[in-house]
Amino acid sequence: MNLRKTYIITSYIKAIVVTILFLAGNLVCRAQNSGELERKQLFDDQWKFFLGDTASAKLRDFNDKAWRSLGLPHDWSIEGKVSPKNPTGGAGGYFPAGIGWYRKTFKAPDEWNGKKVSVYFEGVYMNAEVFINGKSLGTYRYGYSSFSYDLSPYLDFNKENVIAVRVDNSQQVNSRWYSGSGIYRHVWMIATEAVHIAHWGVAITTPAVSSKKAIVQIKTLVKNETGLPKRIVLSTPLQGAGARNAGNGEIKLELAANSEKEVAQTITVTNPQLWTPESPALYNARVQVLQNKKIVDETETGFGIRSVKFTTENGFQLNGKTVKLNGGCVHHDNGCLGAAAFDRAEERKIALLKEAGFNAVRTSHNPPSEAFLNACDRLGLLVVDESFDCWKTGKNKQDYAQYFNQWWKRDIDAMVLRDRNHPSIIIWSIGNEVVERGSPEAVETAKMLADAIKKIDTTRPVTSAIVDVGKEWATLDPLNWPTPCTG
Numbered sequence: 308m309n310l311r312k313t314y315i316i317t318s319y320i321k322a323i324v325v326t327i328l329f330l331a332g333n334l335v336c337r338a339q340n341s342g343e344l345e346r347k348q349l350f351d352d353q354w355k356f357f358l359g360d361t362a363s364a365k366l367r368d369f370n371d372k373a374w375r376s377l378g379l380p381h382d383w384s385i386e387g388k389v390s391p392k393n394p395t396g397g398a399g400g401y402f403p404a405g406i407g408w409y410r411k412t413f414k415a416p417d418e419w420n421g422k423k424v425s426v427y428f429e430g431v432y433m434n435a436e437v438f439i440n441g442k443s444l445g446t447y448r449y450g451y452s453s454f455s456y457d458l459s460p461y462l463d464f465n466k467e468n469v470i471a472v473r474v475d476n477s478q479q480v481n482s483r484w485y486s487g488s489g490i491y492r493h494v495w496m497i498a499t500e501a502v503h504i505a506h507w508g509v510a511i512t513t514p515a516v517s518s519k520k521a522i523v524q525i526k527t528l529v530k531n532e533t534g535l536p537k538r539i540v541l542s543t544p545l546q547g548a549g550a551r552n553a554g555n556g557e558i559k560l561e562l563a564a565n566s567e568k569e570v571a572q573t574i575t576v577t578n579p580q581l582w583t584p585e586s587p588a589l590y591n592a593r594v595q596v597l598q599n600k601k602i603v604d605e606t607e608t609g610f611g612i613r614s615v616k617f618t619t620e621n622g623f624q625l626n627g628k629t630v631k632l633n634g635g636c637v638h639h640d641n642g643c644l645g646a647a648a649f650d651r652a653e654e655r656k657i658a659l660l661k662e663a664g665f666n667a668v669r670t671s672h673n674p675p676s677e678a679f680l681n682a683c684d685r686l687g688l689l690v691v692d693e694s695f696d697c698w699k700t701g702k703n704k705q706d707y708a709q710y711f712n713q714w715w716k717r718d719i720d721a722m723v724l725r726d727r728n729h730p731s732i733i734i735w736s737i738g739n740e741v742v743e744r745g746s747p748e749a750v751e752t753a754k755m756l757a758d759a760i761k762k763i764d765t766t767r768p769v770t771s772a773i774v775d776v777g778k779e780w781a782t783l784d785p786l787n788w789p790t791p792c793t794g
Contacts, residue, residue, distance in 0.1 A: 346604065350426065350494040351379040358383055360406040360473075367469045371410050379494055382487040383405040383407050384476075385645025389737075394479035397488075404476040404488050411470050415462045422498045423532060424462060426470060427455040427507070429492035429677055432646065434475035439469055447711045450476075450486060451639070451673035452721040453507060455497070481705040483696065484638050484671075487646025492676050500541060501532045502596060503604040505567065507724040509594055512766050516614040516626060521579040521738050523554070523612065525572045527594050531562035540571050540597040547580060547590050568667060581626050582611030582730040584666045587687035589730070609684065611730025617768055623733070625689075632689065634667030635660065639675055648676035657682040669772075672696035672739035681718045683731035690729070691770070693736035694722050700742040719756060723763045735760050735767055740774040744786045753786060 355374040363369050384395070395404050415424070428435065433450030436443060440463060444456040461467055476488040497506065508528035515522040523545065531537045538561050545553040556572035579587035586591035589609050596604040616624040623630055637660070641652040653676055660668060667689035670679075674692060683690050695718075701708030719737075726732055737756040743749045757769040771786060 319455075320657070322470055322666055333681060346497060346499055346606070347427075348496045350411070350499075351497045354379060354381075354410075354490075355410045356381065356383070357408045358405065359408070361408065364408045364410065365441055365443070365471045365473070367440045369410070369469075369471075374408075374410070380491045380647040380649060381409075381489050382491045382645035382647045384486075385643070385647070393397070395482075396423050396480050398480065398483045398485070400485050404479055406477050407474050407489055409472040409474070409490055412467050413470070414467055415464050417464065419462065419498050420464050422459070423503060424458045424496065424498045425455045426458055427453070427495040427506070428490065429453045429494070430648070431472065431490050431492075432476060432486050432488055433481070434477075434478075435490075436473045438469075438471040439471075448714055449707065449718050452718045452720065453492075453674075453677075453725055475751040478705040480703040481707075483702055483706075485640050485646070487640060489646075491646040491676075492648045494576060500603045502537050502562065502598065503530055503532075504528070504594060504596060504606050505530050509592070509606060509608045510764075511592055511608060511610040511728050513610075513612045513614065516579070516581065516612055518581065519578060520770075521576045521581075523574045523576055523592075523610075524543075525556065525574065525592055525594065526569055527572070528567055528569050529560075529562060529596060530567045532565065534564050536561055537598065539603075540600075541572070542595045542597060543572055543574070544593050544595075545574055545576065545590055546593070547576075548588060550731070553579075553590060576612065579612045582613040582684075582687075584630075584687035585624060586690060587611065587685060587730075589684060608728055610728050611684065613730050616732050625733075630666070630689075632667040633665055634669060634689070634691070635665055636669045636671040637675065638671050639679075648678055650678040653678040654682040654686070657686050657688050661686055661688060667691070667733075669693055669736065670770075674726065677725070680726060680729045680731060684729055688731055689733050690731045691734045691736050692722065692726055692732045693739060693772075694719055694756070695741075696739045698738055698741045698743060698749070702742060707724045715756065716759060719759045720763065723760050727764045733767060735764070735769045737769055737771050739772040741771065744771075744773065749786060 318721050319349045330709060354377055355371040356377050357374045358409060381544050384402040389401045391401055392402050393401045395402055416688055424746040430451060430453060434446060434448055436446040437456055439458050442461050447454045472490060474489055505528040510526040512524045513521055514524055525543050527541060543556040547553040553575040553576050556574045558572060560570060562568055582588050589611055592608045592610060594606050595602050614626050623632060640646050644652055670693045672693050695707055697706055697708050699708055699711050737753060742748065753771060773786060
């Protein structure tokens with residue numbers, strides 16, 4: 308009798324668990340496929356994958372039923388067989404690379420009709436060509452930059468749509484470390500009205516900080532992609548811990564037809580909680596665009612109130628106090644998980660660094676995932692955000708040097724625009740031990756990169772990593788001396 312009761316209870320529990328999982332799955336599907344929800348929707352589920360190359364995979368009516376079904380983030384290299392014959396070599400752990408295709412079929416909800424709809428990739432390694440219903444939207448070369456494409460002109464509201472992504476990591480060797488292959492970070496759909504806040508269009512700084520009062524400046528790039536002028540109200544309430552009201556800004560303005568305008572708001576926060584590695588207090592800015600008292604667009608941006616200063620007398624100062632940096636260099640992979648940037652894995656990485664006694668990290672040698680930086684903000688780890696491992700002269704035959712001249716500006720802008728609101732970031736790095744660093748031309752390149760950063764963010768210094776390789780460059784290297792790039 309007891310065994311029968313136990314069996315019945317166990318079966319009942321299993322039924323409840325299955326039901327919960329089923330309902331959770333439906334909620335996830337709705338969150339990714341329903342236009343009735345948020346302006347930014349996760350687009351990670353229900354992709355099809357094929358390892359190999361087939362040109363017809365870009366077409367909408369291509370039959371992908373035999374392809375593998377999976378969710379993102381995904382790294383196909385870590386799933387492959389290790390072999391000394393694989394072209395990635397020792398730096399890539401002798402894992403395979405090659406070419407792979409991803410496809411996702413989805414129905415565009417009626418709520419998206421007439422809106423601006425874009426697909427946003429946090430990171431694809433590498434040479435990612437994106438198609439919508441067979442139309443190529445472009446190829447993004449750098450595997451560590453985030454990028455997006457406007458889908459609005461190509462969406463079909465009567466039939467199912469197909470996004471296809473061809474990922475080409477076959478040109479080896481292109482890295483000095485394990486890079487992974489594929490759509491290894493999150494993918495999102497973003498849907499807004501024609502009057503909206505631009506992608507990466509919110510910049511938050513704290514130009515004056517004390518324990519009694521802080522000045523928070525919010526600059527918002529607002530777009531009017533209609534043929535008529537629009538009168539709007541830009542409202543920006545700030546929230547502290549526990550959704551506590553920390554201040555509010557509001558301004559009225561008119562946007563000309565087919566135009567954009569950067570709007571600055573200054574808000575005073577009394578008795579602010581300052582962000583430090585020991586007490587990483589975070590605030591939230593909810594930027595709202597209102598027309599006729601109705602919210603037509605809204606974004607939320609996390610930030611921290613803190614001051615950063617570097618001087619020869621006091622070194623690095625955070626909130627007016629000298630802090631010694633005890634840091635390390637960390638690559639983007641997650642060990643046996645490969646390059647796949649799972650949120651929990653990224654957070655665990657930061658937690659382990661903190662437990663080991665580190666208070667700072669350099670992202671070797673590329674911009675990290677958004678989840679990584681979010682964890683640094685939450686857990687309190689200072690960051691040197693790095694852009695490139697090389698400039699015009701490469702370290703491997705197929706590395707970023709072949710793309711540098713054409714792509715450096717887009718990739719620098721992508722890094723700084725995406726990451727500038729993270730309080731954990733204290734320095735931008737424009738390169739790691741670049742090969743040409745001993746030449747006068749390197750100074751010009753460094754100034755070019757630093758100037759591009761300073762056009763977006765003047766609150767942090769810019770540096771580059773130097774190494775002594777026994778050629779007296781430690782004394783002769785022009786990049787060792789103060790130049791405009793040090794900021």
